[in-house]
Amino acid sequence: MDNKLNSIIDKALSRRTFLAGAGSVAAATVVAGCGGSNTVPYVPPTPVQFTDADILNFALNLEYLEAQFYLYAATGSGLSAADTGGSGGGYTEGTVTLGNAAQVPDLTSQQQDIINEIAYEEQEHVRFLRKALGSAAVPMPDIDLSFFGPLAAAAGVSGGTAFNPFSTFNYFLVGAFIFEDVGVTAYQGAAPLISAAGVASGYLTAAAGILAVEAYHAAYIRTAITAGAIASTANVPYLTAANQVAALRAMLTVGNSGAPGTSTQNTGAPDSSQSVETPLALPTSLTSLSSIVACDPVHALAFARDVNQVHHVVYGSPTVGVAKGGFFPNGTNSIFATTTA
Amino acid sequence: MANLETEILDDIIVKSRRKMLALSGTALAGLVLARATPAQAASYTDADILNFALNLEYLEANFYYLSAFGCTIDAPNSAAIAAGAPSGGIPINAAGSVGTPGTVSGGSKVPFTTIPVASYANETAIEEGKHVLFLQSALGSAAVAQPAINLGTAWETLAAAAKIPGGSSFSPYVNDQTFLVGAYVFEDVGVTAYHGAASLLTSSGNLSAAAGILSVEAYHAGLIRTTITALDPTNSGIGSYTDLISTLRATLSLAASPTTLTGAAANPYDSNPDDYGLATFTTPSGLGDGASATATRIVDADPVNAIAFARTTTQVLNIVTGGGAIKNNAIVSPATGVFFPNGLNAGPNGFK
Numbered sequence: 001m002d003n004k005l006n007s008i009i010d011k012a013l014s015r016r017t018f019l020a021g022a023g024s025v026a027a028a029t030v031v032a033g034c035g036g037s038n039t040v041p042y043v044p045p046t047p048v049q050f051t052d053a054d055i056l057n058f059a060l061n062l063e064y065l066e067a068q069f070y071l072y073a074a075t076g077s078g079l080s081a082a083d084t085g086g087s088g089g090g091y092t093e094g095t096v097t098l099g100n101a102a103q104v105p106d107l108t109s110q111q112q113d114i115i116n117e118i119a120y121e122e123q124e125h126v127r128f129l130r131k132a133l134g135s136a137a138v139p140m141p142d143i144d145l146s147f148f149g150p151l152a153a154a155a156g157v158s159g160g161t162a163f164n165p166f167s168t169f170n171y172f173l174v175g176a177f178i179f180e181d182v183g184v185t186a187y188q189g190a191a192p193l194i195s196a197a198g199v200a201s202g203y204l205t206a207a208a209g210i211l212a213v214e215a216y217h218a219a220y221i222r223t224a225i226t227a228g229a230i231a232s233t234a235n236v237p238y239l240t241a242a243n244q245v246a247a248l249r250a251m252l253t254v255g256n257s258g259a260p261g262t263s264t265q266n267t268g269a270p271d272s273s274q275s276v277e278t279p280l281a282l283p284t285s286l287t288s289l290s291s292i293v294a295c296d297p298v299h300a301l302a303f304a305r306d307v308n309q310v311h312h313v314v315y316g317s318p319t320v321g322v323a324k325g326g327f328f329p330n331g332t333n334s335i336f337a338t339t340t341a
Numbered sequence: 342m343a344n345l346e347t348e349i350l351d352d353i354i355v356k357s358r359r360k361m362l363a364l365s366g367t368a369l370a371g372l373v374l375a376r377a378t379p380a381q382a383a384s385y386t387d388a389d390i391l392n393f394a395l396n397l398e399y400l401e402a403n404f405y406y407l408s409a410f411g412c413t414i415d416a417p418n419s420a421a422i423a424a425g426a427p428s429g430g431i432p433i434n435a436a437g438s439v440g441t442p443g444t445v446s447g448g449s450k451v452p453f454t455t456i457p458v459a460s461y462a463n464e465t466a467i468e469e470g471k472h473v474l475f476l477q478s479a480l481g482s483a484a485v486a487q488p489a490i491n492l493g494t495a496w497e498t499l500a501a502a503a504k505i506p507g508g509s510s511f512s513p514y515v516n517d518q519t520f521l522v523g524a525y526v527f528e529d530v531g532v533t534a535y536h537g538a539a540s541l542l543t544s545s546g547n548l549s550a551a552a553g554i555l556s557v558e559a560y561h562a563g564l565i566r567t568t569i570t571a572l573d574p575t576n577s578g579i580g581s582y583t584d585l586i587s588t589l590r591a592t593l594s595l596a597a598s599p600t601t602l603t604g605a606a607a608n609p610y611d612s613n614p615d616d617y618g619l620a621t622f623t624t625p626s627g628l629g630d631g632a633s634a635t636a637t638r639i640v641d642a643d644p645v646n647a648i649a650f651a652r653t654t655t656q657v658l659n660i661v662t663g664g665g666a667i668k669n670n671a672i673v674s675p676a677t678g679v680f681f682p683n684g685l686n687a688g689p690n691g692f693k
Contacts, residue, residue, distance in 0.1 A: 077629045110574050110637065113621055117636035120624045121647035128646045184556050191552050192545045199540050205651055208539040208552060209642070212532050212559040212649035216640040219563025227457050227571065283460030286453050289424060290460035293468060293560040300471035301553030302560070 052198035053136045054335050055190050057089065058307055059207070060129040061332040062186055064140045065314065066179050067126045068096055070119035072145065073165070073172055074112070076103035083126050084140035091333040093139035099146025100164045104172045111169050118176070118217055125210055132206065138333035147327045148175055151316055155248035157241045170238045173225050177242045180218035181294045182249065182305070182313055185276055187211035189304035215302065222280060222292045229282050236282065243279040250277040252312045253305060254320065255341065276303035307336040315339075387547050388483045389691040390538050392439070393654055394554070395476040396685040397534060399433070399487045400661070401527050402473050403445050405466035407492060408513065408520050409459075411450030414470055415487075425467045431474055437482035440686030447493015451513075451520045458517040458568065465524070465561055472554055479550065485686035495679045496523065499663055503589040505582050518579050521569050525583050528562035529616065529641045530590065530652075530660055537611075537651040559649070566639050569619055576620050584618030587641070590660050591616040594652055596667045597659035615650040617641055654692040658685070 068078045078096055085093050104115065130137040152163030157174075165175020187207055194204045225242050228235035250256065253276050281291035295302050305313070312318050316326035323338040324331035331337040402414050410421035415433045417426040434442035453459035477484045500508030505522075513523025535555035542548045566583075573580035591614035598613070599605040617638050624633045625644055642649045652660075658676045659666035665678030675684035675693040687693040 071629050074634070075628050075631050077631060080630045110570070113635050113637045114570075114639065116624065116628065116634040117639060119628055120634070120636055121640060121642070123628065124626075124645065124647035128648065188549075188552055188556060191539075192549050202540075204548075205536070205540045206648060208536050208555060209648035209651065211552060212536060212555055213640050213642050213647055215556040215559030216563035216566070216642075216649075219560040220567045220639045222560075223461075223564050223567040224571075227568070230457050230460075281460075283456050286456060286459040287420065287423065287463065288456065288460045289463045289467065290457070292461065292464060292564045293557050295468065295553070295557050295560075298471070299475040299550075299553075300468040300557055301475065301550060302556030304549065304553070 050335060052195050052203055053133055055193055056129055056133055057138045058334045058336055059190060060138060061141060061334050062183060063122060063125045063129060065143055065327055066183065067122040068143055069145060070115060070122050072101040073104050074115040074119040079123065079126065086137050086139040088133065088136045088138045089333060091138045094142030094330065097144040097146055100166045101145045102166045104166055104169055107169055121213060141328055141333040142330040144327055144329045151178065154316065155244040157244050158237060170235065173221055174238055174241045176221045177225065178245050180214060180221050182310065183214035184211065184218050185303045185305040186310045187214060188302055189306045218294065219292055226280055226290055226292060239280050239282060246277040246279050249313050250275050252318050253309045254312050254318050255309060276305055308339045308341045311336060311339050384690045387542050387544055388480055389688055390541055391476055391480055391547065392485045392687055393692040395485055396488055397531060398469060398472045398476060400490055400680055401531065402469035403490055404492055404523065404527065405462060405469050407448030408451045409462040409466040413445045414473065424463050426470060431470055433487035435477055435484055438484050438486040439688050440486045442486040443489025443683060445490045445492055447491060449514045453517050455517050458520065461564055461568065462520060468557060488681055488686045489683040491680055491682050498679055502663060503585045505585055518572065521565060522579050522582050524565045525569065526586055528558060528565050530657060531558035532562055533650045533652040534657045536649055537653055562641065563639060566619060570637055570639065580619045584620050587616040587618035593660045593664055594656040597656040599653065611651055612643055
């Protein structure tokens with residue numbers, strides 16, 4: 001590799017540091033410091049030099065969470081111990097707080113097969129990322145599956161803290177809804193951060209392929225909730241609950257509008273004028289439009305969340321500087337664990 | 342300012358990506374994954390890749406507009422406009438656009454009888470139309486015009502090739518179920534096309550946009566697959582057609598894969614087969630510490646790693662032209678046939 005290329009990549013890396021450490025704080029500083037930027041160069045408050053492994057490990061934390069949720073719903077048990085250990089990044093392996101976690105009862109065989117499919121695919125994502133990362137793979141962090149109740153209560157879902165995604169198939173769909181669109185936006189936000197070397201070595205293609213699978217899952221969940229509500233008014237409360245969750249996620253996506261469905265553009269970057277959520281519609285006639293796809297209403301491109309925004313959602317906290325909470329009671333095993341914007 | 346600086350550095354990253362792709366070996370040797378092998382010549386640009394996508398979006402958007410509203414994208418009727426189509430239509434020959442604009446043959450409004458399927462068609466039509474507009478806008482005067490598109494007899498050719506019962510007279514415009522089969526033909530292909538293109542794009546802005554469309558295509562594909570699975574849980578009717586269609590797509594894709602054509606290693610997500618219909622499957626490994634389980638196939642992905650498939654432009658061309666891109670184990674360009682009777686519109690180094 002010649003020196004010129006090294007220099008180019010160093011510059012590229014410095015940009016990535018800027019993006020990781022800055023966010024809206026950087027934007028505010030740039031606006032305020034417009035006149036004097038030559039004499040007072042912007043310095044990120046907490047420089048974070050991240051690697052492709054850090055990006056993949058960030059994704060791995062989310063996959064641990066999703067895999068545990070779906071595996072418990074499908075089988076009543078979680079990931080095999082062989083898929084959760086390791087010492088990458090110096091982290092130690094955590095445990096799962098089960099709450100109500102159990103196999104969802106009274107499933108039809110098709111419902112069971114569908115939960116099996118998603119559980120299996122999330123498990124394989126865990127395995128794939130761990131294999132790709134090798135000894136750098138972080139172990140599973142502490143995961144709290146009892147957070148569904150508090151999250152539902154915060155969203156205003158009927159029943160509040162008693163909300164239990166493992167109680168029926170319909171409640172399972174709402175629980176799954178909490179995760180799936182977030183997974184899509186997280187990969188969408190992370191993919192462009194992968195380095196040139198990572199692109200050449202296949203990381204981007206892998207991430208894009210997982211992104212697609214998360215979108216298939218999200219479509220399944222959104223279609224099932226929508227079709228259920230069209231078929232019977234008795235199922236409309238589940239659609240309402242999903243939209244309350246979407247509104248909460250929008251509020252937790254710090255840096256974006258709190259109002260779902262109001263996006264005017266998609267730049268892949270935080271923008272206070274856009275939301276990152278599309279609420280589910282309830283079509284009532286042959287000329288109605290459904291709202292299965294979560295995407296911006298102008299260009300029909302899927303939304304992106306940055307690493308901070310994803311952490312705000314899974315921690316259930318919009319507060320900047322928070323390092324743990326929600327589904328991750330001791331934080332993610334990630335250099336992005338503490339929100340910086 | 343940060344934005345300008347970001348743009349400039351984006352450009353640098355991009356150029357370095359291309360250089361890295363050209364480098365061999367040692368720097369990459371320690372990385373775990375196999376190196377992706379782009380099959381295309383090196384002279385293409387991001388515009389060529391986006392224009393390739395634009396051709397596919399013209400096809401999809403017209404299919405859904407015709408099915409949902411009974412009109413093409415450039416001539417919206419009142420139903421289309423009421424659903425959110427631009428009242429002036431979507432241009433098929435924007436000022437300065439590349440190539441000869443073609444017309445759409447065949448296609449008619451589906452007499453939908455169920456609200457779910459009708460509302461999905463309406464939503465998808467509007468979203469695919471927005472993709473056409475977005476790509477035209479991103480490409481500016483480099484955007485290609487709409488090619489000639491066959492959405493009539495092409496279905497009969499394709500359905501017969503897939504061995505769908507009664508395929509030689511198949512029309513997707515008959516009812517809700519036939520429409521879903523037609524939509525099934527497109528959506529997973531869109532996913533693999535954007536997936537294959539993602540690592541070829543050099544601008545990170547273009548990459549973000551392509552990833553955003555990739556996701557939306559996967560949402561559409563998931564929607565279609567979920568709905569067919571729900572309507573045919575025993576996989577004995579339209580569900581079984583999806584298996585036939587996926588087998589045909591996998592065959593056409595394999596004939597155009599880098600491995601078949603040159604013996605070169607394909608990227609890890611270009612496997613054989615690279616397409617699965619809706620028949621349930623047994624998971625290759627167990628769930629957690631438990632045994633293997635029966636699972637639906639809502640996701641069209643590699644069954645071991647659960648990563649969506651990726652296809653090269655040649656593979657995608659061979660599918661959408663019904664085998665027109667490969668003759669006697671060699672690439673034919675321009676590829677013509679089935680949905681694209683005169684081939685795609687492309688710039689001098691573009692994909693067609």
